[in-house]
Amino acid sequence: MEYWDEKRLEYKYQMTQVFEQQLEDIQEIVSDFYIANATIHFDKHSPHIHIVGVPIKENFKTVLSRKVGKTTIFTKESLEVIQDKMRERCIDEFNIAYGMDSKLKEKQKGKNRDITSYERKLFNERIKGLKQEISSLQNEVSVLEDNKESINKQIFNLNKDKEDIVDEIDKKRKINDKIILKTKNQLLNENQKLTKQNEDLKHENYQLKYKNEKLEQQKNYLLYYIKKFLD
Numbered sequence: 001m002e003y004w005d006e007k008r009l010e011y012k013y014q015m016t017q018v019f020e021q022q023l024e025d026i027q028e029i030v031s032d033f034y035i036a037n038a039t040i041h042f043d044k045h046s047p048h049i050h051i052v053g054v055p056i057k058e059n060f061k062t063v064l065s066r067k068v069g070k071t072t073i074f075t076k077e078s079l080e081v082i083q084d085k086m087r088e089r090c091i092d093e094f095n096i097a098y099g100m101d102s103k104l105k106e107k108q109k110g111k112n113r114d115i116t117s118y119e120r121k122l123f124n125e126r127i128k129g130l131k132q133e134i135s136s137l138q139n140e141v142s143v144l145e146d147n148k149e150s151i152n153k154q155i156f157n158l159n160k161d162k163e164d165i166v167d168e169i170d171k172k173r174k175i176n177d178k179i180i181l182k183t184k185n186q187l188l189n190e191n192q193k194l195t196k197q198n199e200d201l202k203h204e205n206y207q208l209k210y211k212n213e214k215l216e217q218q219k220n221y222l223l224y225y226i227k228k229f230l231d
Helices: 009-013 015-029 078-099 117-230
Strands: 031-042 050-059
Touching: 009 015, 015 031, 015 050, 015 078
Parallel strands: none
Antiparallel strands: 031 050
């Protein structure tokens, strides 16, 4: 597969004509194999084709003259022959499409074999277990989605409460600022009044002191004449 590592997608698309020719080849080599669907994939490591088909065996002397003939058409021996022929044609068609003279690596020993009923049973049990796990996970996801929705609602409500609290704090701060400003102005007015009263008292005190001195002078003056008169 390293061959395709650095190849661009446009280069890989040229495999389309190779795959189309291979479909004709396999129908020629295995005439009893009826292709139902063939899909080319370019999204994996290397270009490849998936073929879905049915091997049909004909001329049965029963109610059904045609039956699925997997075990008679695809035997171990026939699969080796089919693989060898397809390999030879594939490399030839590849070289034609890309203008090359490539050679295939030596074929490795095949691993084709039928699945036993016991293996099929284990496989089905495994599939059943996986379906149950998927169902359980889907339920958990559903619960998590419900919890997520509930949490989102709580977050929304908390954010709304937060906004309300911030608005209330802002309102109270503005009111407090007004009260403080009013109190400050009142204190300034009171201070001015007290200052004026203090000045007035100082002035009155000065006048009283002056009058007192005057009276003291008059008293001393009278005492002096009284004493002089008596003497």
